[in-house]
Amino acid sequence: MLSVRNLAKSYGALAVLRDVSFDVAAGEILGIAGPNGSGKSTLFNVLTGIPVRADDGEIRFDGREIRNLPAPAIVAAGLVRTFQRETAFETLTSLENVLAGPLHDLRMPSADARRRAEAALDFVGFPAERIGWIAADLSVFDRKRLMIASALALGPKLCLFDEPVAGLAPPEIQAIMAILRRLRDRGTAAILVEHVLPALLGVSDRLMVLHQGVVLATGAPQDVIRDPRVIDAYLGPGRHAA
Amino acid sequence: MTRRGVVIGLAALGLLAALPFVFPVPYLRHIFILAFIYAVVASNWDLSLGYGGIFNFAHVAFFSIGVYGYGILTKLAGWSPWAALAAGGVLATLAAVLVAIPVLRLSGIYIILVTFAFAQLVLQLVVSQSGLTGGMMGMVGLPTFQIPGYNLARDGKLGYYFGALALLVVSTAFLRAFVGSRLGLAIRALRDDPDYAAARGISVARQRILTLAASAFFTGVAGAYYAAYLRIASPDAFGVSLLSLLLSILLLGGLASIYGPVVAALVLTFLSEASVDLGPWRHIAIAVVIIVVVRIWPGGLWSALRRLSS
Numbered sequence: 001m002l003s004v005r006n007l008a009k010s011y012g013a014l015a016v017l018r019d020v021s022f023d024v025a026a027g028e029i030l031g032i033a034g035p036n037g038s039g040k041s042t043l044f045n046v047l048t049g050i051p052v053r054a055d056d057g058e059i060r061f062d063g064r065e066i067r068n069l070p071a072p073a074i075v076a077a078g079l080v081r082t083f084q085r086e087t088a089f090e091t092l093t094s095l096e097n098v099l100a101g102p103l104h105d106l107r108m109p110s111a112d113a114r115r116r117a118e119a120a121l122d123f124v125g126f127p128a129e130r131i132g133w134i135a136a137d138l139s140v141f142d143r144k145r146l147m148i149a150s151a152l153a154l155g156p157k158l159c160l161f162d163e164p165v166a167g168l169a170p171p172e173i174q175a176i177m178a179i180l181r182r183l184r185d186r187g188t189a190a191i192l193v194e195h196v197l198p199a200l201l202g203v204s205d206r207l208m209v210l211h212q213g214v215v216l217a218t219g220a221p222q223d224v225i226r227d228p229r230v231i232d233a234y235l236g237p238g239r240h241a242a
Numbered sequence: 243m244t245r246r247g248v249v250i251g252l253a254a255l256g257l258l259a260a261l262p263f264v265f266p267v268p269y270l271r272h273i274f275i276l277a278f279i280y281a282v283v284a285s286n287w288d289l290s291l292g293y294g295g296i297f298n299f300a301h302v303a304f305f306s307i308g309v310y311g312y313g314i315l316t317k318l319a320g321w322s323p324w325a326a327l328a329a330g331g332v333l334a335t336l337a338a339v340l341v342a343i344p345v346l347r348l349s350g351i352y353i354i355l356v357t358f359a360f361a362q363l364v365l366q367l368v369v370s371q372s373g374l375t376g377g378m379m380g381m382v383g384l385p386t387f388q389i390p391g392y393n394l395a396r397d398g399k400l401g402y403y404f405g406a407l408a409l410l411v412v413s414t415a416f417l418r419a420f421v422g423s424r425l426g427l428a429i430r431a432l433r434d435d436p437d438y439a440a441a442r443g444i445s446v447a448r449q450r451i452l453t454l455a456a457s458a459f460f461t462g463v464a465g466a467y468y469a470a471y472l473r474i475a476s477p478d479a480f481g482v483s484l485l486s487l488l489l490s491i492l493l494l495g496g497l498a499s500i501y502g503p504v505v506a507a508l509v510l511t512f513l514s515e516a517s518v519d520l521g522p523w524r525h526i527a528i529a530v531v532i533i534v535v536v537r538i539w540p541g542g543l544w545s546a547l548r549r550l551s552s
Binding site for chain 1: 427428430431433434435437438439440441443
């Protein structure tokens with residue numbers, strides 16, 4: 001579904017992503033881990049063109065090169081992201097937040113857009129009594145769920161989740177992870193960036209570790225977390241059992 | 243709109259419709275006609291500035307394009323005043339699309355610079371092409387509106403009063419419909435967070451062009467109506483005094499409210515007339531009123547009215 005080859009991004013002399021290559025299959029959840037500054041969020045930025053593009057490399061989505069497409073065209077192709085910060089359209093109501101994307105497609109009847117929005121809100125367990133609330137008045141947890149719902153309402157084939165549980169309490173983390181599991185069950189592919197390792201391991205089919213802008217290891221989650229290079233990157237050289 | 247809002251709106255409209263008969267004073271009608279025109283221009287500016295978050299200082303130029311479009315088309319090209327009225331809106335819309343192109347990838351202060359430069363460019367064009375526009379002297383003796391057998395300026399400007407009121411009603415209805423539509427939702431989303439809007443598939447380019455074009459049409463029509471009413475097209479239409487008056491209306495009325503600028507246009511126009519005796523202190527007094535109102539109600543008069551009514 002997604003095939004990334006030799007992706008590179010620099011800010012001046014600082015190379016944030018170097019020669020990054022990986023694939024995501026249909027229905028698969030790829031987890032991405034890595035220390036702060038390893039290039040995880042930048043990877044999401046360049047995959048979606050928001051707010052920056054890759055300098056070099058190839059991004060093929062459903063067989064189509066998308067690296068230079070405008071951001072809305074990438075969304076229309078089915079590649080949708082969330083942000084690390086619990087972003088929302090602050091002055092819009094919760095329902096309007098979720099409706100804004102689907103309604104922008106002028107070919108979609110309003111009734112269909114509303115059905116999609118309500119289904120997405122229901123899917124993430126957003127409280128029905130708060131769909132008329134202004135987003136600025138919502139809690140962090142509700143805003144996280146709202147952001148996920150607004151992504152799902154666009155009918156994505158592949159969703160990019162950037163630290164969806166950051167800043168949440170344990171029960172809220174469980175609720176978000178349950179959403180991701182339900183998403184996997186219905187066959188939507190996802191890439192999940194997360195610092196909370198148990199959360200990441202709990203839902204990922206494969207794990208990829210980024211370090212200083214390069215792919216350090218990719219494979220089955222349990223194998224990757226035992227990889228000496230990964231342990232070195234997280235804990236410092238010479239700290240692994242081997 | 244709530245049922246209560248409809249009732250209040252209809253009552254206000256009925257009051258304004260009855261006013262010229264209750265107070266048959268031509269000067270009062272003149273003040274109302276100007277206030278209605280300013281209300282149209284300011285409330286349409288509210289669409290791009292308040293709802294769209296686009297710091298568009300070309301808005302006064304859209305008004306002036308309506309003014310001069312009307313003057314040139316009626317006086318030099320021999321168009322009927324009614325056709326020139328519609329053409330004023332179309333020309334302003336085309337100008338808005340033109341100015342939207344360099345604005346697509348800009349934000350904040352850079353949009354102000356580009357749009358302000360556009361307004362100055364149009365002014366220089368008007369001043370330099372004196373053969374067409376009359377240069378600094380402007381154009382005078384422009385044709386007035388007539389319906390068969392009746393000049394709108396007769397009966398103490400009664401026709402112009404109702405024409406301006408109708409223009410305000412149609413423009414306000416258009417703005418309400420636009421803001422409440424899917425396009426309106428997208429421009430509000432874009433104002434709140436452009437990156438997040440792009441991540442939800444909203445095209446910044448399409449929305450900015452649509453917002454500027456939609457805010458320009460009735461502004462251009464208002465410019466043409468203004469030219470037909472006063473029978474002049476002058477570079478004053480680009481002036482700082484008009485710009486500051488419109489900005490004051492927006493500030494006093496409240497951004498992203500549509501009705502706020504309409505209320506503020508009426509209040510400010512009458513406040514300005516009522517304080518003529520203050521001489522040079524008039525502007526200072528009005529500025530103090532605006533500051534006090536905005537200090538007490540940061541959302542402007544509209545938010546104050548809503549708060550008081552609830």
